[in-house]
Amino acid sequence: MILQFGLILLFLAVGEFIVWLTGIPVPSSIIGMLLLASSLKAGIVKPRHVERLSNFLVHNLGFFFVPAGVGLMNCLGLISAEWLPIVVASVGSTVVIIAVTGWVHRIVRKSFSRHRGAAEAKGDVERQVL
Numbered sequence: 001m002i003l004q005f006g007l008i009l010l011f012l013a014v015g016e017f018i019v020w021l022t023g024i025p026v027p028s029s030i031i032g033m034l035l036l037a038s039s040l041k042a043g044i045v046k047p048r049h050v051e052r053l054s055n056f057l058v059h060n061l062g063f064f065f066v067p068a069g070v071g072l073m074n075c076l077g078l079i080s081a082e083w084l085p086i087v088v089a090s091v092g093s094t095v096v097i098i099a100v101t102g103w104v105h106r107i108v109r110k111s112f113s114r115h116r117g118a119a120e121a122k123g124d125v126e127r128q129v130l
Contacts, residue, residue: 004053007045011036 015032018024039045072079079086 001053001056004050007049008036008053011039 012029012032014035015030016028018031019026019028036045036050040047040050
């Protein structure tokens with residue numbers, strides 16, 4: 001499990017190095033996670049190399065929200081004074097996210113159905129030739 005932890009930390013460190021080197025405004029943890037996911041997809045890192053630790057982290061995910069909850073409780077005065085803009089921003093952004101997600105989903109489905117239809121038509125032509 002310590003080796004799995006070291007492997008995950010290695011990807012985090014590489015992400016941190018990339019951010020330091022390039023100065024891009026993306027969190028190093030996101031870059032490290034993308035690199036790890038890419039390495040898993042490419043077969044460079046096998047799932048068994050990180051599976052036990054990742055299962056442990058996912059099962060205990062709630063503990064990672066404790067610091068954010070405590071920080072939120074420290075800001076209750078500010079939240080109570082500005083509750084209306086917070087609620088409006090939360091509801092508005094949720095509506096926008098749902099609308100954009102639906103729109104993108106519809107575009108992707110149309111693209112895939114056109115691509116599949118063209119592939120099936122090509123397969124029919126090839127079958128007719130043979």
